[in-house]
Amino acid sequence: MPRINATDLVDVLVYAAVLAIFAELFPEVISESFLVSLLTAVVLKVVLEIVIRLKSAVVARLKGADSARVRVVSVLCLIGVGAGSKALILWLTDLVFGDAVYLGGFFAVTLLVVSLIAARAGVRRIIQ
Template structure:
């Protein structure tokens, strides 16, 4: 029978709008970042929102496991997970965007997408604080 349906809160909608602004500003000033149309940039922002939410949840889980680990092997496992997750998430973003949007979108290379993701997360944090919306703990 019907379970509860998850309805995104206003902070998630605002995040997508913030991502669109940051993405379009980046495309304007970084020649290696290309989004052919505004509609495409909106869809890329939505994809980035979904991917970054999953990555942030995985990062929080890995940090909890690292903190809770009682043995050196457990600590090493948590640290290894974080070490793979951090660069792996950027590669995931690049590959997903290339798969979904093909030549219509380019986020540059690894370092450009890393800078873009940092800018997205900082802008999101700034707007959430400005509007007093709930922050996800990174």
């Protein structure tokens, strides 16, 4: 079982803050309480870690591709992981939290994920 380190905790707090900002600014994003937002941030952290690892593997395969077929398949996989990750986030939050959390539609989740990753990168840059 992987250990939780300080960076993971900082990521979850950053994700909770970004989620709270989205819930404040966008009426279609709903999180009923701070605890639910914090738990949603944990779910987002887990899903985004998996997605980042998948995307990294696909990009590495794309960079090492020696044929056009491998490049095309890699690009299609990259698109699939990108779109599938948003659908996975929507499905998991609905499954785990039901009506307590609503992250909006596909485009709102896409903007949320981009914001989460940008905030994570910014905070990690500040820490280092």
